[in-house]
Amino acid sequence: MTACDRPPCDGTVTATGYCDTCGRRPAASTAGATPPSPSPPTSDRTADVPSRASAVLSTAGGGEMSLPDVSVLDPSELVDDNPRPPKDGRRCGKDGCDETIGVGFGGQPARPSGYCPRGHPYSFEPRLHRGDLLGGQYRVEGPVAHGGLGWIYLARDTQLDDRPVALKGLINANDPTALSVAEAERRYLTALDHPDIVRIINVVTWRDTGYLVMEFVGGRSLRELVTRRGQERVLGGPLRLEHVAAYGCRILDALDYLHSRGLLYCDMKPDNVIHHGDRIKIIDLGGVRRIDDHVSNIVRTRPYLPDEELYHDSEPAEEHGERRPRVTKLSDLYTVAVTLSELVEAAVPGPPVAQDSFRRLLDRATAVETGARFATAAEMSTQLRGVWREIHSLSTGVPHIARSTVFSPGADPLDAGLGAVPPPDHEASEPDLAPPAPEHVALRLPVPIPHPDAPAAARELLTCATSLALGDLDAAEEGLLRACRLLGPAIARHDWRIAWHRGLLLLARGDVQDDGAIQRLLGISPGARPRARDWFEAVCDALPGEPAPKLALGYCAERAGEPEVAARRYEAVWLRDPSDGAATFGLARARLAADDRAGALAVLDQVPPHAPHHRAARLAAVRVRAGWRGERPPTAEEFRHAQELAGQLTLDGGRTEGQERARLAAEIRASALRALGVGALAPDELAPGPLFGDPPGERRLRKLLEASLREIAEGARTREEHAALIDRANRVRPWTRF
Structure with a gap:
């Protein structure tokens, strides 16, 4: 016996040729094996692709997809001392006979042997009995179950510490289907070596009948x-x-x-x-x-x-x-x-x-x-x-981040300005929570990886995407049509890349339906998918495990005024990957639209530091804390947190003063001044600090806001913008007697 060479296993290869720990053959013994040659694919749809499944589930126990541990019974307890015909009988199969055999009539139990209604003989009686020794090695204990074609017996390997093994013989020796299947098992299956497929150890003969010797699996079906x-x-x-x-x-x-x-x-x-x-x-x-x-x-x-x-x-x-x-x-x-x-x-x-x-x-x-x-x-x-x-x-609530195999990640967080410094002309005391414009989203959603099996169609889809980016929607439509023709209607109708680009085009057009040429080409009724949302639903049908179509559907629901639906879609993506910017800001907007400020802040506060949009999320958290929601002002505690977080932000390239810091300060100070003006807050409830003064008060706050507005005016882009900012500064300055 030798050591197993499959890392990290430290088991021993026994006389059976298999490891006693991992249950597999040594890698060296299988490296040169020649498996049965697969038949050529009948079409592109059924062509083999490199398997990713083995990499996905490389570990059996533990790991992210571990299963509950099921106790294994003593194999001897499974032996059936009174084996009976299989429940509900079986198909005869003799000479193509479809009659049912092995069922009782008139309330009588089924007979273990006899003849089918067409006169073909059958027998379900076990052919092995306790004590039978097969191949001079496998001692039978009795039948434990019956499968579709054979009795399964428990036996002990007398040459290997009485290790339990399973023996499979024919359930009906007169059935030609069963005979041919048994031959196929002997021919193909002894070469199989996969941890999730029962292992065939040996083939032995007993009284002119062949039996497969398999590892005994003592779990539950x-x-x-x-x-x-x-x-x-x-x-x-x-x-x-x-x-x-x-x-x-x-x-x-x-x-x-x-x-x-x-x-x-x-x-x-x-x-x-x-x-x-x-x-x-x-x-x-x-x-x-x-x-x-x-x-x-x-x-x-x-x-x-x-x-x-x-x-x-x-x-x-x-x-x-x-x-x-x-x-x-x-x-x-x-x-x-x-x-x-x-x-x-x-x-x-x-x-x-x-x-x-x-x-x-x-x-x-x-x-x-x-x-x-x-x-x-x-x-x-x-x-x-x-x-x-x-x-x-x-x-x-545990994230599970994985790179998509069919989409390239989107680089834009689609924050619609929530995570940006307010513009110079921003006068409101609350951030704009409108979703980003559809034509912007159409260019910023994740991009499909090119079609691997249809390079010509992939080139046309690239033309479609490029034309879309250039704003030439007619050229984009033509590129999509050419891709559909190259794939052919039967394939293109179900190709998710076609549906994805169609959805993007409709977004860019503002969901205005065209003449329906693509729908007619694909054999889809022109009125069947009138909106971008309908095409993204088709993508989600094809790729239910992908985040990208859920992002698109979340945006469509948000734009349609359905914040709860949008939140569910965005949350499904965000919980898997809190560093996904589009999901982060989409979910925050959806929760704010549902008047859930605390929920929105919880999302923004959980963006990890390594995420590319971490700074934008911190900035958005400041603006949400200090912003009004309709007629609802922030609390004194929220103003305090906003002041603390604002001081921690890196603005203006790390300088302590500048246009970005002045514009953010102006928004927060305007919000606080509004709260004081309506009596929602008393001056002494504001925390002392650089944003509200020390000690804070309405007069002090007005002076600080005036200073912010005049600083912003110095960087005005136009004369009109400069004049508007100065006028606003004059309106908020504290009154004097002279």
Whole structure:
């Protein structure tokens, strides 16, 4: 036995060829292995892309996507001393027979053996019994469960400290489908090596029947989690939405591994995923088939892979003209989505925005048009990972920052002036809380990374973006049309980059709909998506785990006068990444619009020092504290904090005096003078200091404000601006007798 060479594992490689700690083969022994060659992709939509799933879930326990630790039962306790036919029977399968076998009639229990209604013999009786020794090594203890095609037996490896192993044989030796599947398992599956897929250790023969020897997984199937009682039994508490997302990412990681080796799983369902310890294991590999195999019978379970999916894009058989079933990578992703849907229904509801994101992800994976679905397991996993971050951040308040794989970050915080020094002609005692202009937002939202599979269309989208930046909206529209034609309507209709640029164009036009040429080209009714908001919704449908479309939707809701809706969208982005400037200022404006000054300040105060907009957030916090909200003045405490924070700001390049400091001081002093004028504050309630004087008072405050305005007037850009500032200074100066 040798030491495992997979860092950071410190286990030992046993006689089985696998590590006794991490459960994997040594890296050196698998480096030169040649997996089955994957079949060529049938279209650009299903082409393989480099897998990101393995990097996403590189750790099993611990880490940001850790699962609850599920206790593992003593394997001997799972042995069934009275094995019976599988519940609800099985399909016969003999010579294509669809009759059901193994069910009782007239209230009688099902017979373990007999004949189907068409006369085909069947038997569900276990063929192994306690004490049988297979391969001179594996001693049987008894059956523990039955899968779709075979009994699972518990055995002990007598050559390895009686370690428990699982033996899988045929559930019905007369079933040709089962026979072919067993052969496929022996041929392909012994080479698989993935931590979330059950490991095939050996193949042994007993009385002319082959049995797979697998690692024994003694956990609980996800099927148990569809009831609250099962959740308590397995998890010790309720199933949460973030658990479901973690399950999904691990399942997709395993399927991405299979797909990269030219294999499909086909039969994903909650029963076939075991939660053991803090890991999962996909079991029952009986349905695995090559991607290019369009002949073998398909192992499936309704409704995880519906009939209409089986025959989608199938071709007539040569002999009789009947349609031949075909499954693809998209079919596997469909089964994952249906599996997760069951668990989502059983889970405790998550935060509304995150629940909506999860629903969008499942809807895309099961869309009627296959062109709208995720093309790869890695793509779906990336979005589900983003949904998990959203769930966890909204539930716990813990940030989960990650760089987007499809958007470049936006450089503009879209603060609409809230985080800037007031302009020289600003006379109000409150900052302007209007959202930024739509034409400005259209140029400052995050930029999509160019389309990797369609360089010609990517160039046209770049032309669209460049023309948009130059203000030539007609040229931008033409570039977008050319990109749609290059992709073709079937692809462009579901391409999120097309929808994103369309939304930006409508924003730049002020949401004024044009002649609808793009909608007609895409086969979308001209009135179906009249506003930018509708196109950004389509992007969110396609990329439910991405922050960028939520920023766009938050802005659209803010602009439509829906501060609560805007706040939910902005908050989902801000909690994941407090350094996101657009989310920070958008959420602050939305909370202020809902008359939640404390909530807005909490957002601004939590911007981390390393964020590029930290200074702007500090400046905005000063202005919000010292600003009026309608007829509501700041409190004396808020004025005190504003004075302290203003003194800490770096303004005018670090100088103690200058135009920026004078303009900010003028706004704060005007607000305080207004509060004194209406009796909202007494002079002695203002904290002494450079902004309010020492001691503070109305006369002293008027002199200070006059001085600020005259200093600002010295830097006036025009004669008219200078005159207006001097007039204002004269109006606020304290009265004298002479």
